[in-house]
Amino acid sequence: MTDDRPRPVKTTQTSLALVRAVRDSDGATLSELADRLELAKSTVHNHLHTLIDEGFLVRDGDTVHVGLEFLSFGEHARERNPLYATARRHVYTLAKTTGHEADFIVEENGRAYSLEYAIGEPSRRGLSESSPFRAGNRFYMHNCASGKALLASLSESRVREILGRWGLPATTDHTVTDESDLFDELEAIRRRGYAVNDEELLAGYRSVGAAVTSPDGEVLGAFSIGGPTYRMATDESAIEEIARLLETEISSLEATLF
Amino acid sequence: MTDDRPRPVKTTQTSLALVRAVRDSDGATLSELADRLELAKSTVHNHLHTLIDEGFLVRDGDTVHVGLEFLSFGEHARERNPLYATARRHVYTLAKTTGHEADFIVEENGRAYSLEYAIGEPSRRGLSESSPFRAGNRFYMHNCASGKALLASLSESRVREILGRWGLPATTDHTVTDESDLFDELEAIRRRGYAVNDEELLAGYRSVGAAVTSPDGEVLGAFSIGGPTYRMATDESAIEEIARLLETEISSLEATLF
DNA sequence: ACTGTCCGTTCGAAACGCGTGAACGGTTGG
DNA sequence: CCAACCGTTCACGCGTTTCGAACGGACAGT
Structure with missing residues (x-):
């Protein structure tokens, strides 16, 4: 029952992992996230920007936070x-x-x-x-x-x-x-x-x-x-x-x- | 300012588009979503299952709904x-x-x-x-x-x-x-x-x-x-x-x- | 002023994984 | 009993993501 029989979409999973990490640390910087999830900074960079662009994350200076777009859902x-x-x-x-x-x-x-x-x-x-x-x-x-x-x-x-x-x-x-x-x-x-x-x-x-x-x-x-x-x-x-x-x-x- | 200078992560975008479509139609089937977003059914299938697995969508028979995981965020x-x-x-x-x-x-x-x-x-x-x-x-x-x-x-x-x-x-x-x-x-x-x-x-x-x-x-x-x-x-x-x-x-x- | 270190950003190259379409099995209704 | 719908599976090829290294800017210590 726990199986991911259908091939999980890894990219989506890492995006979601980023969002989770942002929430759990109550705001985080790009580098922190890259460290925590063991991803290249450039990778995190791309994910963060698409998530910000979609409204699911917000940037406040160098730290990102969970966006209000989530509230609607x-x-x-x-x-x-x-x-x-x-x-x-x-x-x-x-x-x-x-x-x-x-x-x-x-x-x-x-x-x-x-x-x-x-x-x-x-x-x-x-x-x-x-x-x-x-x-x-x-x-x-x-x-x-x-x-x-x-x-x-x-x-x-x-x-x-x-x-x-x-x-x-x-x-x-x-x-x-x-x-x-x-x-x-x-x-x-x-x-x-x-x-x-x-x-x-x-x-x-x-x-x-x-x-x-x-x-x-x-x-x-x-x-x-x-x-x-x-x-x-x-x-x-x-x-x-x-x-x-x-x-x-x-x-x-x-x-x-x- | 609107530019997606950093390469947008397309996979994440489609996942999010799916979630949006699910919310906007207040529950949808896999085929409906594939039609609406002009994606292959198999593609939608993979996305939906990872999103369900993460708790962001829920399935109720053949239709999927927005999951309560969003509430936390x-x-x-x-x-x-x-x-x-x-x-x-x-x-x-x-x-x-x-x-x-x-x-x-x-x-x-x-x-x-x-x-x-x-x-x-x-x-x-x-x-x-x-x-x-x-x-x-x-x-x-x-x-x-x-x-x-x-x-x-x-x-x-x-x-x-x-x-x-x-x-x-x-x-x-x-x-x-x-x-x-x-x-x-x-x-x-x-x-x-x-x-x-x-x-x-x-x-x-x-x-x-x-x-x-x-x-x-x-x-x-x-x-x-x-x-x-x-x-x-x-x-x-x-x-x-x-x-x-x-x-x-x-x-x-x-x-x-x- | 100069250096070290932190931040985020950019870019090319390489491989990985996503997207596809066709085929399958299950269920419903004509 | 066939047609039409659902979701599911699979092998293949291309596109995208991922990476690392290099860059520029901000700031602190010296």
């Missing part, structure tokens, strides 16, 4: 999701009522993409302390609460397909990396109705997630509520309370899907 | 703008208080990109009637209100550079297509403090825009308020009222820039 992809407009509102109310962080994610190509994200009480945070999360973030399915909630609603064959494609990479030492352990947990999630992520994605971050399913049983996405461990209590009752909140919010959304 | 580009978080709130309040459509745009590479967009009273609209606008939209500078407001705040040389790069294409028969006419209008905009777009972008759409400038005179972006002609009155006083609203909102924002 990103918004397009996001709004293609029929649930986005409503889910968005639910994210805001969840964040506001809990005071924690809330987001709505969907599965695409075996990965979890955050379509909307909100913080409940930014006033509590120092200005320098910004969240590592934002809309558009891509996660693995097995190490975040909403991802696990989604997996629990998918068929076993689909889950195996996804795990086969992406594996179970560990991002902390709490990450579940054993496939049968994960299947056990998915079973528990189905019983409980919600999933918990206890520092499995990011040390010091805890969250609770639950999936949205359409009347005909199709899984549409998942909401999660989370925050730093010092604000998200670990005891059963606190978790339960958040889960209950999620469930009522989700069932009110599901009621509109007739 | 789009959000990155958007949040790189230091004004985005605050401007966003102002867009919402402008939309709410006026009941019209409001947006915040910035200039990049001589084009105007909408960073945030909101509708005041969606309840008035039929569900099928959705706005042609959304965040991420890219406009020419000369035929939208905020674009003209931005041009009016830029140096003449920069304006000439932009017009030289992109021209003054007409999108309706109200579009200003003569360069000296436009310069006259920019002068008027500087006097008045705001710009008006009277069906110059889109027939039946009217809007008012004004620019945000930093304390040291740098132009940071522009807000606009607009709507269908049947809701946006054309008489002087109504326009003036909206302009005044814009100005107070903008000066409250500018006050926070110390």
Whole structure:
């Protein structure tokens, strides 16, 4: 499934690798990129200029940045999701009522993409302390609460397909990396109705997630509520309370899907 | 300035052309794309599969769509703008208080990109009637209100550079297509403090825009308020009222820039 | 002023890989 | 059961990308 059976277009791949590198380093110079990707400067030069010409990159002096042209495509992809407009509102109310962080994610190509994200009480945070999360973030399915909630609603064959494609990479030492352990947990999630992520994605971050399913049983996405461990209590009752909140919010959304 | 002095990477260009075609047709099949771009099916096949493999396109049966991978880059580009978080709130309040459509745009590479967009009273609209606008939209500078407001705040040389790069294409028969006419209008905009777009972008759409400038005179972006002609009155006083609203909102924002 | 070093840019030459078109297998509908 | 559509595969030849070396400009140290 991972095979590039059709001959991959290498040139496009290097262009995209450049764009990724630019985003990940939050702005980079031509030489930096040539070093990092082990390409000749002239090669990078040509790629950068075509990407700049197309609007996907912007130059600011000697450094290049990700261009706003991406926004048009990103918004397009996001709004293609029929649930986005409503889910968005639910994210805001969840964040506001809990005071924690809330987001709505969907599965695409075996990965979890955050379509909307909100913080409940930014006033509590120092200005320098910004969240590592934002809309558009891509996660693995097995190490975040909403991802696990989604997996629990998918068929076993689909889950195996996804795990086969992406594996179970560990991002902390709490990450579940054993496939049968994960299947056990998915079973528990189905019983409980919600999933918990206890520092499995990011040390010091805890969250609770639950999936949205359409009347005909199709899984549409998942909401999660989370925050730093010092604000998200670990005891059963606190978790339960958040889960209950999620469930009522989700069932009110599901009621509109007739 | 428009020259592709450095050899453009054609392969990347066709990949991007494919992605554009997919977005513009809101999902397309391989054969459609091959027809439209006059490429061999095998060529399109290879491009699509690498783009899918990278997450920038998604396949749904025989049709491909824009992938959520774009969202990550789009959000990155958007949040790189230091004004985005605050401007966003102002867009919402402008939309709410006026009941019209409001947006915040910035200039990049001589084009105007909408960073945030909101509708005041969606309840008035039929569900099928959705706005042609959304965040991420890219406009020419000369035929939208905020674009003209931005041009009016830029140096003449920069304006000439932009017009030289992109021209003054007409999108309706109200579009200003003569360069000296436009310069006259920019002068008027500087006097008045705001710009008006009277069906110059889109027939039946009217809007008012004004620019945000930093304390040291740098132009940071522009807000606009607009709507269908049947809701946006054309008489002087109504326009003036909206302009005044814009100005107070903008000066409250500018006050926070110390 | 001169040198060293960094940046991006240009250019010719060489090989690699992209683009092609024809043929294939699968599915749908007449 | 054939026709028409879809996406897929493959070998071949040309075009493009890639490279490295040389260039010019900006800047800092001496």
